[in-house]
Amino acid sequence: MACTKVDTKPWEVTQPLTKRDRVRSEVLERTPSWYNPWVHLAFPSLFGLSFIALALGWLHDVQWYEWAFVPLVLMLLNVNEWHIHRNILHRRTWPLEALFWRHTPEHHVIFVRDDMAMRSRQEFRLVLIPAYGIVAIFVTTLPITIALWMFASHNLAALFVACAMGYTVSYEWLHLAYHLPATNPIAKNGVLKRLSWQHAVHHTPELMQRWNFNVTVPFADWLLGTTYRGPLAD
């Protein structure tokens, strides 16, 4: 535990713009020539939406207690989002260190509370999870889907897949929306503005290791007492 704290120390201070711009250019220079931001956004969206459609097609004669399973799963996914963000994206955790390096020293150094906007579409790459991420989520949650299919009901398995895929797609779309320039019509939406402020506070380097880990709805932050309510330095 002590070791992980030392790991993240250098990034817990807001860097001057020149340093942040340097990191930004270094990361963008590593973008492969074949990179297409629209494909990066479209692939997880289409993958997720296709599985939601397929899963909903599997539903048959859903009972009330099966529908009641949906909010429960969404709450658990929200707590899981909090856990992955706090304990994997902000702490070097074997064997997923690559996720830490991409998030804390890159995403958090480049985007800070008062400078959250992407400057070009190429910067989708600095915000979205890798395109294969949603496939990895589908595969790693497959044991739960199979267990529900075999030991509970086919409806519960289908609803679980729809929730997990829907949650992942929402995460991607919301996170991208928070990093849009303020002039973008999507960024002007009142609900998005509130959610985006919650995430912007998390982008204060001095606060990011302890507060506001939910990127979607801040339910787990509320439940686990990690919603930041203190003062904000200029």
Ligand SMILES: [Zn+2]
């Ligand atoms: Zn962010």
Ligand SMILES: [Zn+2]
């Ligand atoms: Zn973070």
